[in-house]
Amino acid sequence: MSCNGSTEEVLQQVNQFWSMLDDLCVNDPAAYRRLMEKQLKEGAELRPELHSCLCTQTLEPKPGLLYINICSWKRVPAPQDPNSTLPVCAGQLVTGTNEGQGWYAVLDVALNPTVLQETEEDKSDIKEIYMQALSFAQQQHGMQISQEYRVVNCGPKSSPDEIHHRLGFQKGSKTSKQPEKVSHSPAALLQEISSLRSKEQDEDSAAQMIFTPAERQKKDLIQVISTTFVGPQRPEYQLEVKTDTEGAPCAMELTVELPKIRSMSECQLRVSKEDVLLEVEDIYYLIVEFPKTVNEDTASAIFSKKTRRLQLKVDLV
Known part of the structure; x- marks a missing residue:
C-alpha cells in the first residue's frame, strides 16, 4: 500500500x-x-497549581473530613466582568480512609489565576470563594457539611500529579x-x-x-464547568514490607496487575522517597504512598510478559 x-x-x-x-x-x-x-x-x-486547601467536617453521606483543594488553572476562563458568574472547573470526588482519622473525601476546585490574584488585595473575596466552594460540594455531591472550615497546608491524595489527573489530564482525539x-x-x-x-x-x-447552565440562587455566583474526562483505570496492586533474615523491615515490594499492556516500555514509572507513580497513557494511573521512607536510588522494576504483572522493589532508608 x-x-x-x-x-x-x-x-x-x-x-x-x-x-x-x-x-x-x-x-x-x-x-x-x-x-x-x-x-x-x-x-x-497548563498544569493546575494548589492555591489553598480547606478542611471541614462532613455529616452525610458519612461522618468524616472533606478537603477542598482551591487551585489556580489557566485552562479555566476568567469571568467576563465583575458582575458575571464565576467559572469553576471541578474534579472527581475521591474518598478514602486514614488510620486514626477515619473516612475522608477530597474535591478539587479550579479557578482562573486572575481571580485568585485579585483576592490577595481583598481577603473578603477569598472567604467568599471558600464559602461558594463549600456550597458547591453540597449541591453537586449531595453532601451535608459544616460551614466552619480551617485552611490547612495540604490534604490526602493531593500531590500535583493527583490533582492534575483528577481535573482532567487526558489527550483529546484530534x-x-x-x-x-x-x-x-x-x-x-x-x-x-x-x-x-x-x-x-x-x-x-x-x-x-462543558459549560452547563448554573441553577443559581441570589447569592450563588459560581458557573460550573464540568469535565467529560473518563480517566485511566486504577489497576489492582499489592504493597508488601519485606524483612531481612532477622525479621527487620528492609524493603518495599509493589506488585501491580497490568493485563492490558505487553511491555515495560509502555509504562512511565516515577519513584520518590514517599510514593510511586505508575502511568500507562490512557490505560492505567496509580499512585501508592509508602508507609515508610525508601531510598529511591535502589528501586528496580521487572515486568513479566507472561503474567502481565509489574514488580517494583525498593530498599527502606
Whole structure:
C-alpha cells in the first residue's frame, strides 16, 4: 500500500523538524536550550497549581473530613466582568480512609489565576470563594457539611500529579488537517508547529470542559464547568514490607496487575522517597504512598510478559 502525497508531506515535515533541532543543538546550543526551556515552561503553565486547601467536617453521606483543594488553572476562563458568574472547573470526588482519622473525601476546585490574584488585595473575596466552594460540594455531591472550615497546608491524595489527573489530564482525539502550502524554512516550520500545538491545546481544553447552565440562587455566583474526562483505570496492586533474615523491615515490594499492556516500555514509572507513580497513557494511573521512607536510588522494576504483572522493589532508608 503506497502513501498518498499529503501523508508523505507530513512525514517530510516531521523529519525536517527533527533535523532542524539536531542542527540547532550542534550549531547553537544556547538557542536550543532556550527553545527547550520555553516548551517546558509552556507545558508547566497548563498544569493546575494548589492555591489553598480547606478542611471541614462532613455529616452525610458519612461522618468524616472533606478537603477542598482551591487551585489556580489557566485552562479555566476568567469571568467576563465583575458582575458575571464565576467559572469553576471541578474534579472527581475521591474518598478514602486514614488510620486514626477515619473516612475522608477530597474535591478539587479550579479557578482562573486572575481571580485568585485579585483576592490577595481583598481577603473578603477569598472567604467568599471558600464559602461558594463549600456550597458547591453540597449541591453537586449531595453532601451535608459544616460551614466552619480551617485552611490547612495540604490534604490526602493531593500531590500535583493527583490533582492534575483528577481535573482532567487526558489527550483529546484530534483530526489532522493538511496545510495548503508546505514551508521549508526553519522559522516558518517552527512557527507552524507552534501554532498547531496551541490549537491542539485549545481543542483538549474544549474536549474536557462543558459549560452547563448554573441553577443559581441570589447569592450563588459560581458557573460550573464540568469535565467529560473518563480517566485511566486504577489497576489492582499489592504493597508488601519485606524483612531481612532477622525479621527487620528492609524493603518495599509493589506488585501491580497490568493485563492490558505487553511491555515495560509502555509504562512511565516515577519513584520518590514517599510514593510511586505508575502511568500507562490512557490505560492505567496509580499512585501508592509508602508507609515508610525508601531510598529511591535502589528501586528496580521487572515486568513479566507472561503474567502481565509489574514488580517494583525498593530498599527502606
